[in-house]
Amino acid sequence: MTATVSFTIDSPLGPGTATVAYERKGAGEPLLLLHGIGHHLQAWHPVSAVLAAEYDVIAVDLPGFGASEPLPPGVPYGLETVAPALGALCAAVGAERPHVAGNSLGGLLALEMGRLGLARSVTALSPGGFWSEPERVYAFTALRAMRAGARALPRPALERLARSVPGRAALTGTIYSRPGRRAPQAVVAETLALRDATGFEQTLAAGASVRFGHDLPGLPVTIAWGSRDRLLLPRQGVRAKRTIPGARLVRLRDCGHVPMNDDPALVARVVRETALGAAHAGA
Template sequence: MELAFERRGAGTPLILIHGIGHHWQAWLPVMDRLAAAHDVIAIDLPGFGVSPGLPDGVPYTAESLADAVESFCAMLGVRDPHVAGNSLGGYLALELASRGVVRTATALSPAGFWSRSELVWAQSVLRSLRATAQSMSPAQAELMAQNPVLHALSCGLLVAHPSRLSPTALLAGSQALAMSSGFDETLESFGSVMPPAPPKAPITIAWGEHDRLLLRRQAVRAAKWSGRRVKLLRGCGHVPMSDDPELVAKVLLDATVS
């Protein structure tokens, strides 16, 4: 499947997958660090960013999105890549590891390890953020991005350090959230998301210390599922690439040594 993507660097391929409502630019803070060691390919999932949606009749589910990533890699001629993802993208990375089609998988605060109440919380927050993004005029969105107080309020549930997210990045992320044609159906499908089958490739799971969307206690379930310790990303929120690019890049690079 054809997807929008950004490609940098050389070496073993590393696919980067964003979370729901986001776009490949979420990885910009770490891309050049990763590109020093890898052929880095950051994608827009189907129906997100500027990628086309899934074909008619294909539902937006974790499985169909993972299928799309797998198909994209085959189309690009990328075999057995490393893969890393955040949130929904983290779940997809683990799903691809369970299929045995990737070399390693790294998941940053992955979806799927929630209780029922935690799922309802995450869905409510995401719907609210989406509604706010869709309701703003261009002038209001610009004010939100530039005003320090509004800036912090708008992204404080997703990042631990709003000031480290530039106004340009916040504005672009808000526009991507508002325009994501696959958002509503994907979010609804979260109700049936369960942890993937046991992985057939090495995996690393890391969780933001101050994750306010997928609460940090979910890391305990992820550790139980994986049978290994989950790394704690100190000082980071749900989208840790903006909070501490150096730390996130180190986790990804350490995980992809092979």
Template sequence: MTITTATTSFVHVAPAGRPTVTAAYERHGTGEPLVLLHGIGHHRQAWDPVADALSAHREVIAVDLPGFGESPAQPPSIPYSLESAVEVFAAMFSELGVDRPHVVGNSLGGLIALHLARAGQVRSVTALSPAGFWTEPERLYAFTVLSTMRRGARLLPPTTVELLSRSAAGRAALTGSIYHRPGRRSPEAVVAETRAMREAPGFEATLSAGRKGVLFEGGIPEDIPVTIGWGTRDHVLVRRQGPRVKRVVPHARLVRLPGCGHVPMNDDPQLVARVILDGSR
């Protein structure tokens, strides 16, 4: 059953007879379906800088991962694992009436997108700075950055966040780890994504699942197009991880994103939208 409100819709699914998982999403545009998955601690509004360009050519479905954004936490009996994510999103695709959509993901969302491709649930996959191609020291470094952002978001009073967001320097202090050009982000967006990081009930469980050394090991059918984009200024998952993709996904297309950070949609919306549209042809 799908319930629609004025601004946000919610889809409810019970994959494989498990308890119900609920996810918030927005849906707009026309054309072939294109599902957008954000990274850990973020929310679907991360895609706002490219949404208009994408929805002019695709039916865009931007989703809050369970336990993030407006999506409530998963039931305790459903772990925050990649296997569960594939089951949940496959059920969501069916409930939303989209058969093997194009899927685009950033960071954690990119890793989920790749696993959905391996399961044959997508028409194409575009992954922007996907997790799962790290060495152990690189993973530890990335998790330290993310944990520091979470801790800062929870310690700073909302009034202080609002005050910092009013200046380019303040926005850099709040979001400079994920954006190369944080000053381009609006004060309202920075306040909202800091709140999303602070309030995400799925953050610790998701990070804990990743501490088990999650690596993507390939297995994507060659008839599913794969595009990997990596920002040259990514300070969370450093860009040297990008070329490793070819070892496990030989048919993947690697795209360099000059001047882009870990969440590249904000740093160069035109370039990122073009990469996504090209990857989902």
């Protein structure tokens, strides 16, 4: 069941209120799951039930995405606002300093939460912020094209496309290496989430100047990259490792940009290993 929580955030305009949708399941140490731009918390469904056997799993719709409300007017969608807001969210639901796993934009936010001391471990799956300028332009152009396609398709046409493997490949082949494995109803839902994301343009604009350049000493960090990522190319993982020398760099064989669907068991294992690293380190 999806719930909502409202909490106070700081902004350049003073305190404001954010309202975020989330799902919570399991018991144990808290584990926060963050999706990518244009997606929603359901991206983690192939993995979250497995992780809930050991952790208190909290999957969220980022502000302006999925069922979450947009940020208050005038509040920017940059790292400097959204990462602390996620820390405030965790405090509001009684899950301070969780393990954090994120994909794409969510991976970048997870790393920023780690930098701010808001995470006890970080698993970043194909995180943003390690691109060259041409790679960023390519990725942002692809994202805009996906959104334009989602907005142009009438729902009946979308539902017809999603019923076939070629149709699902046309809709989601940019982010999955095995789009045929995604259930038709899930493809419809995530295409509608991309179409309706109120925070998409502002988040993309805020990301244009983002380069993550911080080491995270003493924090268990895993950078994991799909070997078939067509959106953020796998060589960006090497840059991430250079930036965070203590991080573990993992290759997700035959996975695309959103690996939770392509190989749920592998992704769950990587997240679990990172969290266990925090336990061994006494984090």
